[in-house]
Structure formats: C-alpha cells, structure tokens
Amino acid sequence: MSIQVGIYIFDNVEVLDFAGPYEVFTCASRVHRGEIPLFNVFTVGETRETIRARAGLQLSPEATIDNHPPIDCLIIPGGIVDAQLAKSGVIEWIYQQSLKTVITASVCTGSFLLAKSGILSAKSATTHWEDIADFRRMFPQVLVKEGLRWVDEGAIVSSAGISAGIDMSLHLVERLSDRALAELTAKQLEFDWTENKPTI
Numbered sequence: 001m002s003i004q005v006g007i008y009i010f011d012n013v014e015v016l017d018f019a020g021p022y023e024v025f026t027c028a029s030r031v032h033r034g035e036i037p038l039f040n041v042f043t044v045g046e047t048r049e050t051i052r053a054r055a056g057l058q059l060s061p062e063a064t065i066d067n068h069p070p071i072d073c074l075i076i077p078g079g080i081v082d083a084q085l086a087k088s089g090v091i092e093w094i095y096q097q098s099l100k101t102v103i104t105a106s107v108c109t110g111s112f113l114l115a116k117s118g119i120l121s122a123k124s125a126t127t128h129w130e131d132i133a134d135f136r137r138m139f140p141q142v143l144v145k146e147g148l149r150w151v152d153e154g155a156i157v158s159s160a161g162i163s164a165g166i167d168m169s170l171h172l173v174e175r176l177s178d179r180a181l182a183e184l185t186a187k188q189l190e191f192d193w194t195e196n197k198p199t200i
Contacts, residue, residue: 002029002040003176006071008094009043009061010084013053016162017077017107018043024169028177028185038177044068046090054079065093073172074101077165078108078128091117098156103172105157107165115139119156126151128161149196167194 005025007018022041029037045051045061052058063069074097084090095117098104106114111127112135114120124143127135136144145151150159150168152175159168170193174182186193 002037003072004069005039005041005073005075006044006063006068006097007041007075007077008065008090009045009051009053009059009077010079010090011051011053012080012083013051013077014079014108014162015053015055015057017079017110017165018053018075020163020166021075021077021105021107021169021172023189024166024173024185027188028173028181031184031188032177032181038181040069042069044071046087065090071097071101073103073105073176074098075165075169076104076106076110076113078106078110078112078161081109081112084113085116095119101155103155103157103175105159105168105172107159107168108161111135111158112138114156114158115142120158123153123156124151125153125156125158126160127158130161149194152196164194166191167196171196 025039025041029039032038042062044063050058050060098119108128109131111125120142124145126145149164159165170182
C-alpha cells in the first residue's frame with residue numbers, strides 16, 4: 001500500500017516550498033520501481049478553487065481539507081501565510097491531521113501554521129532565517145533552532161527556507177523508506193543533498 005503524502009497549497013504559497021517536496025516524493029516512487037508506487041502524492045486545498053501561488057503560478061488542488069484520502073505524511077509549505085493563520089478551519093485541520101499522521105512537516109514559514117495549531121508547543125523547530133525573529137515573537141513557546149536545514153522532532157519535522165524543503169524531504173524519504181532510496185532520489189534529481197549540519 002502506498003504511503004499517502006498530502007501537500008497543502010494556498011494563495012501566496014511559495015512555489016518551491018511545495019514543488020520541491022512534491023518532486024522528491026514522486027521521484028522516489030519512480031526510482032523505487034515497486035509494483036505499487038511507494039508514495040502517492042497529492043495536493044490539498046481549503047477548497048477545490050484554483051489557487052495563485054507566489055509569483056503568479058496557478059494550480060488547482062486535487063483534494064480539500066474536508067475531502068481527502070487518509071494522510072500519512074502531511075507537508076505544510078510556506079510563503080505569505082498571514083491569511084492562512086487567520087483561518088481557524090485550516091489551523092484546526094492541521095491539528096487534527098497531526099493526531100493521525102506518521103509525520104507532519106513544514107517548509108519555511110509553514111512552521112507558523114504548525115505553531116498556530118499548537119503542535120509545536122515546547123518543541124524545537126526552524127523556519128526561514130528572515131522570519132526567525134517574528135517566529136520567536138509570535139510563538140515564544142517554541143524553541144527555535146537556527147543554522148539547520150531541518151529539525152526532526154519525531155512526528156513533527158520543520159525545515160528552513162525554500163530549498164531546505166528538498167533536503168528535509170530527502171530526510172523524510174530516508175525515514176519512511178531507507179537511506180539508499182533517499183540517496184538514489186537525490187542522485188536522480190542531480191541534487192547535492194545538504195545534510196542536517198549547522199550552516200553557520
């Protein structure tokens with residue numbers, strides 16, 4: 001049975017924040033070459049209406065927060081998240097999904113949505129370097145880590161900004177499958193996987 005990877009998308013989402021993980025997981029399935037795809041990856045929106053990502057890319061979610069397959073790994077990307085933070089239904093959905101998923105992960109400022117849902121309280125997390133001060137101010141109950149590509153708290157994983165979401169997604173492939181597949185996926189993508197080491 002495929003591992004179900006749901007990626008939440010919304011107006012003003014950062015394109016690489018969701019497209020990077022999408023490519024990693026779909027590529028991992030291709031190079032895995034199993035009879036059944038290892039990962040089934042799909043996008044989830046608040047509704048089925050077309051969203052306009054940051055920089056103008058338009059796309060339609062494949063599922064909605066009210067109607068989607070069971071999710072094993074939920075990815076919450078970042079971007080301009082102010083409007084999402086004000087949506088109680090979205091925040092509650094993230095919280096409820098975190099009770100069911102194997103992993104709930106964020107990319108970049110997607111960590112603000114995880115923190116708003118309460119699932120990062122008393123846990124470590126990271127976000128885009130430019131937003132760390134705001135993150136600390138808004139969510140003092142979260143221990144913010146700097147200089148890391150991702151922070152793994154077991155059931156909750158957060159990455160730094162934008163391209164760090166690809167590094168984190170390779171880490172998630174390793175966790176959900178094995179190291180060999182993660183390395184093969186990085187090779188297939190011709191991506192220089194930056195391991196989780198301090199960058200400063």
